Amino acid sequence: xxxxxxxxxxxxxxxxxxxxxxxxxxxxxxxxxxxxxxxxxxxxxxxxxxxxxxxxxxxxxxxxxxxxxxxxxxxxxxxxxxxxxxxxxxxxxxxxxxxxxxxxxxxxxxxxxxxxxxxxxxxxxxxxxxxxxxxxxxxxxxxxxxxxxxxxxxxxxxxxxxxxxxxxxxxxxxxxxxxxxxxxxxxxxxxxxxxxxxxxxxxxxxxxxxxxxxxxxxxxxxxxxxxxxxxxxxxxxxxxxxxxxxxxxxxxxxxxxxxxxxxxxxxxxxxxxxxxxxxxxxxxxxxxxxxxxxxxxxxxxxxxxxxxxxxxxxxxxxxxxxxxxxxxxxxxxxxxxxxxxxxxxxxxxxxxxxxxxx
Amino acid sequence: xxxxxxxxxxxxxxxxxxxxxxxxxxxxxxxxxxxxxxxxxxxxxxxxxxxxxxxxxxxxxxxxxxxxxxxxxxxxxxxxxxxxxxxxxxxxxxxxxxxxxxxxxxxxxxxxxxxxxxxxxxxxxxxxxxxxxxxxxxxxxxxxxxxxxxxxxxxxxxxxxxxxxxxxxxxxxxxxxxxxxxxxxxxxxxxxxxxxxxxxxxxxxxxxxxxxxxxxxxxxxxxxxxxxxxxxxxxxxxxxxxxxxxxxxxxxxxxxxxxxxxxxxxxxxxxxxxxxxxxxxxxxxxxxxxxxxxxxxxxxxxxxxxxxxxxxxxxxxxxxxxxxxxxxxxxxxxxxxxxxxxxxxxxxxxxxxxxxxx
Numbered sequence: 156x157x158x159x160x161x162x163x164x165x166x167x168x169x170x171x172x173x174x175x176x177x178x179x180x181x182x183x184x185x186x187x188x189x190x191x192x193x194x195x196x197x198x199x200x201x202x203x204x205x206x207x208x209x210x211x212x213x214x215x216x217x218x219x220x221x222x223x224x225x226x227x228x229x230x231x232x233x234x235x236x237x238x239x240x241x242x243x244x245x246x247x248x249x250x251x252x253x254x255x256x257x258x259x260x261x262x263x264x265x266x267x268x269x270x271x272x273x274x275x276x277x278x279x280x281x282x283x284x285x286x287x288x289x290x291x292x293x294x295x296x297x298x299x300x301x302x303x304x305x306x307x308x309x310x311x312x313x314x315x316x317x318x319x320x321x322x323x324x325x326x327x328x329x330x331x332x333x334x335x336x337x338x339x340x341x342x343x344x345x346x347x348x349x350x351x352x353x354x355x356x357x358x359x360x361x362x363x364x365x366x367x368x369x370x371x372x373x374x375x376x377x378x379x380x381x382x383x384x385x386x387x388x389x390x391x392x393x394x395x396x397x398x399x400x401x402x403x404x405x406x407x408x409x410x411x412x413x414x415x416x417x418x419x420x421x422x423x424x425x426x427x428x429x430x431x432x433x434x435x436x437x438x439x440x441x442x443x444x445x446x447x448x449x450x451x452x453x454x455x456x457x458x459x460x461x462x463x464x465x466x467x468x469x470x471x472x473x474x475x476x477x478x479x480x481x482x483x484x485x486x487x488x489x490x491x492x493x494x495x496x497x498x499x500x501x502x503x504x505x506x507x508x509x510x511x512x513x
Numbered sequence: 514x515x516x517x518x519x520x521x522x523x524x525x526x527x528x529x530x531x532x533x534x535x536x537x538x539x540x541x542x543x544x545x546x547x548x549x550x551x552x553x554x555x556x557x558x559x560x561x562x563x564x565x566x567x568x569x570x571x572x573x574x575x576x577x578x579x580x581x582x583x584x585x586x587x588x589x590x591x592x593x594x595x596x597x598x599x600x601x602x603x604x605x606x607x608x609x610x611x612x613x614x615x616x617x618x619x620x621x622x623x624x625x626x627x628x629x630x631x632x633x634x635x636x637x638x639x640x641x642x643x644x645x646x647x648x649x650x651x652x653x654x655x656x657x658x659x660x661x662x663x664x665x666x667x668x669x670x671x672x673x674x675x676x677x678x679x680x681x682x683x684x685x686x687x688x689x690x691x692x693x694x695x696x697x698x699x700x701x702x703x704x705x706x707x708x709x710x711x712x713x714x715x716x717x718x719x720x721x722x723x724x725x726x727x728x729x730x731x732x733x734x735x736x737x738x739x740x741x742x743x744x745x746x747x748x749x750x751x752x753x754x755x756x757x758x759x760x761x762x763x764x765x766x767x768x769x770x771x772x773x774x775x776x777x778x779x780x781x782x783x784x785x786x787x788x789x790x791x792x793x794x795x796x797x798x799x800x801x802x803x804x805x806x807x808x809x810x811x812x813x814x815x816x817x818x819x820x821x822x823x824x825x826x827x828x829x830x831x832x833x834x835x836x837x838x839x840x841x842x843x844x845x846x847x848x849x850x851x852x853x854x855x856x857x858x859x860x861x862x863x864x865x866x867x868x869x870x871x
Contacts, residue, residue, distance in 0.1 A: 206759075210860075268726070452849055487692055492684065
């Protein structure tokens with residue numbers, strides 16, 4: 156089903172994804188929004204690491220923990236109070252009002268020497284999982300969760316070959332512990348104008364692996380994890396969830412399709428259903444670990460069907476900074492300054508615990 | 514002045530560094546400490562990134578926010594209450610009781626395929642900046658701060674060519690906001706059995722730069738920063754402190770000696786004095802930014818005089834997650850999952866602010 160398209164008062168796109176039998180009924184966004192700033196952000200190149208950094212100074216003013224009756228993600232039937240001018244919705248996606256990346260333009264240039272910068276072109280979207288202000292992804296009905304997956308898939312299709320976009324990143328940050336400023340269940344999508352550092356490293360590793368062994372790095376690792384078994388959390392005919400051998404976070408689970416695919420577009424209907432099921436399963440296990448829901452980051456690693464990204468294997472990396480009922484892991488000097496991660500738990504212990512929470 | 518050496522009850526090293534005229538008087542550590550575990554930690558190799566991860570499961574039990582009268586870093590004149598069995602001290606260094614890395618052994622091996630692990634050999638030391646339970650590095654008298662620098666220098670000399678150690682990392686984590694569990698002013702030193710990922714990337718970039726241009730990457734960047742001037746925070750005859758062009762953190766300052774040196778051992782007495790002065794100056798500016806002291810990470814980037822590390826230029830990278838008086842920056846999905854940093858402030862604004870706080 157194609158989404159219903161609308162525009163917000165300042166021209167931003169708004170897309171409604173509806174469950175069967177539901178018909179979105181957007182109203183006019185009548186808020187007096189400021190005009191969008193075409194120079195919202197800039198990229199700066201760090202010569203010492205070869206990485207781009209996004210400088211988005213206007214984001215300092217973004218919405219910060221509003222009271223529930225002023226939530227900008229709840230439906231706004233009057234068209235005066237919300238980012239979603241409609242009496243109700245199932246799943247919506249709209250362009251972020253405070254984007255780190257925005258506007259059309261070429262991808263980030265190949266950097267020369269000295270101080271190199273470029274406009275922060277790209278795309279930042281918000282995905283509201285449900286019109287209910289409270290709740291979580293883990294609590295969605297399977298058909299509703301499947302609709303979110305459909306929204307991710309639609310947005311990926313739209314953005315993955317858009318001019319200037321090198322990488323499409325669907326993700327969710329959940330929990331005040333990791334800085335979430337709006338509690339209404341939602342995720343985000345970034346369209347970066349460059350390959351992110353972690354993705355670039357993983358693709359380089361995979362290319363090297365293929366040159367040396369002929370196979371796909373991620374497929375080989377998945378096969379090894381399945382053969383070992385000690386870190387498997389859940390496995391279905393179509394998907395496998397495991398704690399990776401060298402997990403960096405106190406809770407870390409990766410979900411792979413059992414068959415190689417680069418992104419959600421390369422999965423069939425049955426696989427998308429299977430993905431929804433195992434993803435809900437893992438998130439529900441997370442929330443059974445402690446009395447309070449687990450704060451987590453969910454990161455969908457998707458790759459384009461291009462020469463540069465050919466070795467990328469679609470998967471989700473879920474991670475949490477909670478290291479016990481009352482303690483968090485902080486990224487201190489070893490992690491933040493040297494990228495050297497230290498884990499306080501063994502991946503096997505975490506996997507055992509999560510297996511028991513199914 | 515050579516430090517006074519002692520041993521803790523379980524055999525760990527303890528070193529006293531004293532101000533002129535002070536004579537350390539350690540007493541016997543009479544605590545019934547458990548024997549040290551030679552297998553405290555393991556390294557695991559992440560094939561998807563080419564990075565080692567340290568798994569130190571016993572650290573879950575490490576001392577967590579003890580009440581002030583049970584602080585293990587305060588002097589313990591009875592030899593029964595503290596990690597520092599002595600009536601008083603100026604600066605002490607001792608091996609961490611809950612180390613991420615410990616024991617002698619070869620450096621991390623060159624990893625093959627599949628699940629690769631290795632013993633977590635190396636060294637973790639604690640550096641107590643002062644016997645006073647409250648206070649901070651920024652509040653130390655210059656001569657006392659200079660003694661801490663001397664302790665860093667001594668430990669660097671001891672460890673930088675020790676068998677199995679590839680990188681010596683002196684650092685401070687300050688503030689509960691970044692997870693500090695002991696408030697007594699202290700820093701730490703890690704001797705890693707491998708080159709940390711960030712250091713490896715920086716050295717690779719510097720090597721590339723030298724091949725292409727003949728000069729040193731860091732020296733060239735320093736010269737550019739000085740010529741530009743817009744991000745300079747403080748500059749003396751011997752040292753320069755600036756906010757880097759592509760800063761990743763809400764507050765980030767790098768301090769470089771104006772003359773190329775790889776580590777503290779290659780600095781002369783006058784330079785060590787000058788380093789102490791500018792380091793104190795920057796930390797004092799940090800604490801004037803907001804009503805409460807600024808949480809920060811201080812990371813000393815030191816390099817060995819070896820072929821592999823020849824292009825490394827000694828400097829300190831200071832960073833803070835505080836982005837306003839009442840808000841912190843969290844490393845959410847873009848940073849944690851993709852290593853793609855987004856900054857909410859321009860480096861020029863931060864530099865201007867810090868210049869005004871001198």
